[in-house]
Amino acid sequence: AMAHNLQVFQPRRVREPSFIETIKQLSPDVIVVIAFGQILPKAFLEIPQYGCINVHASLLPKxxxxxxxxxxxxxxxxxxxxxxxxxxxxxDTGDMLLKTEIEIAQDETGGSLHDRLQELGGPLLLQTLDQLEQGSAVRQPQIHEHSIYAPMLDKKLGEIDWNKSAVEIERLIRGLAPWPSAYTYLDGKILKLWKAEVVSTTAEHxxxxxxDIQKNEGFTIQCGQEGLLIKELQLQGKNKMDGSAFLRGAKLNVGSKFGQPV
Incomplete structure (x- = not known):
């Protein structure tokens, strides 16, 4: 915006009366909100003639x-x-306008899905604004009973509980990549896991x-159900590497324990 000499406001809190008054003076027809971390007060939402439009990265009300x-x-x-x-x-409880959907790939990560959805958001917003201008926009109330909440992420969420199934842990690894990342502990050090595959195990461990150790691929950790073949990882203080490279420098054996620091 600054590069194009557009006016930029960066209030510490959007609830500040002085900021709300500034926006009122601009008399906007519509306000578009994307990935904004503050809740807008009613006094702000009532300013634009055609309302405040949000572009949300899910199929609401989920x-x-x-x-x-x-x-x-x-x-x-x-x-x-x-x-x-x-x-x-x-x-994210307001009436819906338009939706567009995509399939989630089996190897999808939080980062890759973010980038794919980002490409869809712009065109859908333009279509929405066109409909508002033409008076053809249709409001669709959300069925609140069908809602699912997606709370804020924190680093603690990434700590792996090996009692869970390999399927659940593999999804956690992908979902939290690149941030905040899924991790466990090895010899008291944080071990981030970036890529893994669900595999069958005998559950004897x-x-x-x-x-199990597969020198050309990585190593398998026993989970609550099945096992997880670790293919890409990053030990605390080291660079990201594939499982086979890690095995060449690490002293791992069948029975090595992963989990809470000593």
């Missing part, structure tokens, strides 16, 4: 909240998309232990 992209992967959804909606004082 995955309202701050992290819809990551949570749909973590929860194993196969389809997601973009929704444009009128904003109200709730968190306790959860969180190394149960």
């Amino acid at each position: 995955y309202r909240g701050a992290a819809p992209i990551q949570w749909c992967i973590i929860n194993g959804e196969v389809v997601t998309g973009i929704t444009t909606m009128f904003m109200d004082v709730g968190i 306790s959860v969180g232990t190394l149960c």
Whole structure:
């Protein structure tokens, strides 16, 4: 915006009366909100003639909240998309306008899905604004009973519980890549896991232990159900590397334990 000499306002809090008054003086026809981290007050939402429009990265009413992209992967959804909606004082609870959807790939990460959805958001927003201008936009109330909340991410969420199934853990790894990342501990050091594959195991080993080594691919950790073949990882203080490279420098054996730091 600054590069194109457009006016930019960066209030610490959008609830500040002086900022609300500034926006009122501009008399906007419509306000568009994308990935904004503050809740807009009613006094702000009532300013534009055609309302405040939000571009949300999920198929509402599923995955309202701050992290819809990551949570749909973590929860194993196969389809997601973009929704444009009128904003109200709730968190992503307003009437919907348009939707577009895409399939979630089996190797999808939070980062790759973010980039794909980003490409869809712009065209859908333009279509929405055209309909508002032409008076053809149709409001669709959300069925609140069908809503799912996607809370904000934090680093603690990424700590792996090996009692969970390999399927659940593999989805967590993909959903939290590139941030905040899924991790475990090895010899007291943080070990981030970037890529893994669900594999069958004999379940003779306790959860969180190394149960198989495949020198050309990586190593398998026993989970609550099945195992997880670790293909890409990053030890604390080191660069990201594939599982086979890690094995060449690490002293790992069947029975090595992963989990809480000593």
